[in-house]
Amino acid sequence: MTSAAASTAASTAAATPAPSPTARPPALLSVGDLHVSYGAITALRGVSLSVGQGEIVALIGANGAGKTSTLRAVSGMLSPKQGSITLDGKPIAGRKSHELVPLGMAHAPEGRGIFLNLSVDENLTLGAYLRSDHEGIEADRENGFTLFPRLRERRQQRAGTLSGGEQQMLAVARALMSRPRLLLLDEPSLGLAPQVIETIFKILRAVNQTGVSILLVEQNAHLALGVAHHAYVLETGQIVMEGTGKDLLATDEIRRAYLGE
Amino acid sequence: MSDLLQHVLNGLAAGTIYALVALGYTMVYGVLKLINFAHGDVMMVGVYVGYASAKQMGRDTSSSFLGVTLVFLLSMAMCAALGFLIERFAYRPLRDKPKLTALITAIGMSFFLSYSFQLEASLGGLTVLPGAAPRAFPDVITSQVWLIIGDVVVSNKQVISVVVALALMGGLQFLVFRTRFGMAMRAVSFDHRTAGLMGIPVDRVIALTFMLGSALAAGAGILYAIKDTLVQPLMGVTVGLKAFVAAVIGGIGHVPGAVVGSLCLGLVEEFVVGYGGSTWRDAVAFGFLIAVLLFRPEGIFGRVTAEKV
Ligand SMILES: Nc1ncnc2c1ncn2[C@@H]1O[C@H](COP(=O)(O)OP(=O)(O)OP(=O)(O)O)[C@@H](O)[C@H]1O
Ligand SMILES: [Mg+2]
Numbered sequence: 001m002t003s004a005a006a007s008t009a010a011s012t013a014a015a016t017p018a019p020s021p022t023a024r025p026p027a028l029l030s031v032g033d034l035h036v037s038y039g040a041i042t043a044l045r046g047v048s049l050s051v052g053q054g055e056i057v058a059l060i061g062a063n064g065a066g067k068t069s070t071l072r073a074v075s076g077m078l079s080p081k082q083g084s085i086t087l088d089g090k091p092i093a094g095r096k097s098h099e100l101v102p103l104g105m106a107h108a109p110e111g112r113g114i115f116l117n118l119s120v121d122e123n124l125t126l127g128a129y130l131r132s133d134h135e136g137i138e139a140d141r142e143n144g145f146t147l148f149p150r151l152r153e154r155r156q157q158r159a160g161t162l163s164g165g166e167q168q169m170l171a172v173a174r175a176l177m178s179r180p181r182l183l184l185l186d187e188p189s190l191g192l193a194p195q196v197i198e199t200i201f202k203i204l205r206a207v208n209q210t211g212v213s214i215l216l217v218e219q220n221a222h223l224a225l226g227v228a229h230h231a232y233v234l235e236t237g238q239i240v241m242e243g244t245g246k247d248l249l250a251t252d253e254i255r256r257a258y259l260g261e
Numbered sequence: 262m263s264d265l266l267q268h269v270l271n272g273l274a275a276g277t278i279y280a281l282v283a284l285g286y287t288m289v290y291g292v293l294k295l296i297n298f299a300h301g302d303v304m305m306v307g308v309y310v311g312y313a314s315a316k317q318m319g320r321d322t323s324s325s326f327l328g329v330t331l332v333f334l335l336s337m338a339m340c341a342a343l344g345f346l347i348e349r350f351a352y353r354p355l356r357d358k359p360k361l362t363a364l365i366t367a368i369g370m371s372f373f374l375s376y377s378f379q380l381e382a383s384l385g386g387l388t389v390l391p392g393a394a395p396r397a398f399p400d401v402i403t404s405q406v407w408l409i410i411g412d413v414v415v416s417n418k419q420v421i422s423v424v425v426a427l428a429l430m431g432g433l434q435f436l437v438f439r440t441r442f443g444m445a446m447r448a449v450s451f452d453h454r455t456a457g458l459m460g461i462p463v464d465r466v467i468a469l470t471f472m473l474g475s476a477l478a479a480g481a482g483i484l485y486a487i488k489d490t491l492v493q494p495l496m497g498v499t500v501g502l503k504a505f506v507a508a509v510i511g512g513i514g515h516v517p518g519a520v521v522g523s524l525c526l527g528l529v530e531e532f533v534v535g536y537g538g539s540t541w542r543d544a545v546a547f548g549f550l551i552a553v554l555l556f557r558p559e560g561i562f563g564r565v566t567a568e569k570v
Contacts, residue, residue: 075458076457077454077457077458096457096463097454097457097458097460098457098458098459098460098461098462098463101458101459101460102460106458107458109454109455109458113452113454113455113458115447115448115451115452115455115456116451117447117450117451118444118447118448118451122444122447125444126444126445126448126456126459126461127459129441129445129459129460129461130460178459178460
């Protein structure tokens with residue numbers, strides 16, 4: 001994918017009048033003019049996006065486009081150089097990660113972020129670190145085991161002994177343990193067998209039905225756009241296109257650049 | 262035969278004290294991946310706090326059970342506070358800088374403590390800095406022989422130091438592996454960014470770990486000083502270095518490893534001294550380190566960690 005292709009895509013999208021602008025729900029998360037850099041390297045240059053209440057929003061883009069950096073800034077893993085981030089209208093840019101968890105933020109980070117030195121059960125317990133409703137926590141743990149039965153069999157095992165796919169399941173299950181309102185997922189399908197990917201996406205839909213809003217970063221554009229109410233395309237640190245998942249799936253440029261058709 | 266038993270006993274008693282210091286190195290390394298070279302000097306400060314509070318109480322009070330306990334608690338509390346300050350102002354600002362920067366700062370902090378304590382200073386009659394002259398630690402525990410089996414002599418100091426050290430270690434083991442805070446510590450140790458995503462207040466966990474390690478060092482320092490050792494500002498450097506060796510031998514970052522490494526070191530030293538090689542003591546201790554690192558670079562208990570991709 002070259003940036004030329006993206007800018008063509010962007011201008012095409014801008015030129016075509018939106019067929020029926022579906023009204024989006026009020027924003028839970030809203031990001032405006034976000035700039036992020038790592039030392040001298042600039043990763044994001046003015047990203048604006050929003051996640052409505054109850055929406056699944058996909059963020060797609062090539063390697064190095066800045067998807068992970070966007071999620072990191074939103075969840076407080078790094079503080080932005082410039083720009084605003086609001087959750088429920090409250091400014092949260094620059095706040096530390098642990099202060100955002102009680103506001104309903106959960107982030108399953110790139111590379112899964114499993115504590116390999118702890119057991120599967122301990123990982124899940126940490127997902128609920130700030131909660132004190134013991135019964136609710138155990139119910140949610142059971143729920144996680146129902147979603148991913150393999151985890152139940154391995155609950156006493158050190159998470160480092162899980163397969164990559166099982167670790168990915170644990171990452172999703174753990175993120176749900178905090179009962180989030182906004183779930184950030186960084187490539188949940190990475191390294192998983194097609195069947196497992198299907199299961200995970202089914203689960204994400206079900207979780208979304210319970211009212212959890214999701215910001216989904218995916219390499220697998222086909223899957224992501226299929227499930228998303230709304231989607232953004234990120235290219236070298238900027239949003240170059242947005243629309244409903246369906247609309248973007250139908251766009252020639254997207255099909256060519258991200259779906260390999 | 263009884264000779265051997267006596268040496269084993271002495272070696273283990275010495276080893277438990279190293280273990281308390283080694284645990285501080287290992288805990289701080291665990292959460293920060295930093296060798297806190299000032300750790301031995303924090304211990305030295307703890308010994309001086311113990312010295313000053315025992316002197317202040319006077320001989321009768323300080324040698325009562327309550328008095329000794331108070332000496333320990335005061336010294337541990339002061340060191341916890343010192344550990345907090347060192348972490349907050351010397352290490353935290355460097356957390357995201359290259360590891361070498363923090364390491365050099367740690368060495369600087371070690372020099373700062375050990376050399377400023379060689380100055381003499383007082384403020385309104387109160388001694389603030391003690392000066393370089395060695396002093397004998399007040400006799401808060403009078404030497405007694407508690408047990409004689411054949412030729413083997415067990416002194417009250419040995420028993421007390423082993424019991425106190427074991428109690429502190431047991432408490433630490435419980436804290437790390439059985440409590441919510443311990444789980445948070447282990448999570449921070451593995452990956453502090455992800456730990457933050459769980460809602461764990463990472464800065465607070467690191468600060469508390471420093472305070473805990475420093476308090477253990479203070480406890481160890483007093484046990485060490487009570488064994489008729491002279492108190493002087495450079496004492497932390499040697500003991501600290503030995504305990505560091507013990508932590509590395511056990512596998513740095515590994516809690517039981519630090520204990521086993523320390524006991525091994527205590528035994529090795531005692532045998533070298535006991536069988537006539539006292540001038541070789543330190544050489545053998547560091548030779549032991551080199552030998553372990555040659556054959557097991559990760560230490561006795563250290564694991565080579567591989568991450569799944
Ligand atoms: N820790 C870092 N230090 C320096 N540069 C970084 C760092 N993390 C990311 N970058 C740079 O920032 C840019 C955006 O990276 P980011 O990880 O956000 O991309 P991404 O869209 O998630 O890519 P991928 O699909 O490969 O995961 C890249 O150019 C990358 O090289
Ligand atoms: Mg990424």
